[in-house]
Amino acid sequence: MLSRTADSLYWMGRYTERAGNLARGMQVALRMAGLGESLGDTDNEWRSLLVATGAEPGFRAEHAEVTPEAVIRWLAIDAKNPSSIANCIEAARSNGRAVRTALTVDMWEALNDTWREMRLLAGTATDADRLPGFLDWVRARTLLFNGAAADTMLRDDGWRFVHLGVMLERADNTARLLDAKHTALDGPESEGAVAYAQWQALLRSVSALRSYQWVYHTRLQPKLVADLLILRPELPRSLLACHRKVDQVLDRIAESSGGRRGACHRLASEAHAGLREARIEDILAGGLHDFLTRMIDRNLDLGREIADFYLHA
Known part of the structure; x- marks a missing residue:
């Protein structure tokens, strides 16, 4: 196998998994932030999530303070964060497109459909009333891709x-x-x-x-x-x-x-x-x-x- 093909397949897997992991982490932070409100510390969970995802240095370079709104946007859709959910989906699809013939139809459709839907959702994904549904969607799309790969790939x-x-x-x-x-x-x-x-x-x-x-x-x-x-x-x-x-x-x-x-x-x-x-x-x-x-x-x-x-x- 050519190294450039291996590289695209490897990073397609990593970026897809990373998007799902970010969604999981954000769902938990949302739950825990509610507990933090009763303790007078609403931001601790978001600081913890930034550290856990390795996104804190980039965030600090762009933001003076940690707020839930800023962290949510940074991790979900911010174009300046190379590991945001939106950028991970973009990168996974780009790598998949580079090796389209190495993928099954089901894998490519899972990637491409996710990318197209992400572009439609990005504008409202971080709205308070839409965020939980968006994170559920990301997790479901990651599971769909992993299932397509497990069930259809040689x-x-x-x-x-x-x-x-x-x-x-x-x-x-x-x-x-x-x-x-x-x-x-x-x-x-x-x-x-x-x-x-x-x-x-x-x-x-x-x-x-x-x-x-x-x-x-x-x-x-x-x-x-x-x-x-x-x-x-x-x-x-x-x-x-x-x-x-x-x-x-x-x-x-x-x-x-x-x-x-x-x-x-x-x-x-x-x-x-x-x-x-x-x-x-x-x-x-x-x-x-x-x-x-x-x-x-x-x-x-x-x-x-x-x-x-x-x-x-």
Whole structure:
């Protein structure tokens, strides 16, 4: 496969997943902001979401203060934010168009229809009465694209690069969400009703609240919330599940290209092995924030090595 084709497929997967993750995060922030009003702090959730999405530096460069309205617009539709939902949909469609013949009809229609509808919705997407419906729509369109890819794409290198992009983006999102809420899991703020609401919000952001109840059969506990989102292989958005897929997909790509391997394969294998052998007690004892910071840095390194080895050749 040509590196430019692999690059477009990989980034199409990443941008589509990123749009859905942003919508999930914004839905949770909207819920939590309501709780913040009763506590006299309406902006904390939006600051937290900016940090979790990695969008804070760009936002600060354009805005003097954090307000819900400014953050919502920045994350949803602002053209100056390259990772806004609107720009992610634009970039995913652009990458898909560049490799149109590598996509199935269902995948292309999911991408193109989303792009066309986004252009119609952008003008009113952040209105208070329309925002919840818009975020539901983004999540649904992301699920539609992922379903189209899973159900219709040949399991060849094209599929593998799309899946690789989705899984690496998902791993990065889970680590950032956890890090943004780490004080509610292992810090001085991990007790009381507010912390409990934070744990619920965190699980809702990755559609894992019911999964928690199914796995643990007990009330929410910070240690178990962290365990589910980091180490449980059954949860599709846990760090372990995502890095297992990244490791496996890179192995299959290497096998299909004559066995050639590079630093990205080593990093993926090390990340997977480290998570597979980890214990939540050890992670918490060593500091959840430090652990997650290392994971975020490792994801960045892995993304760079994948690009150098496969996408920029």
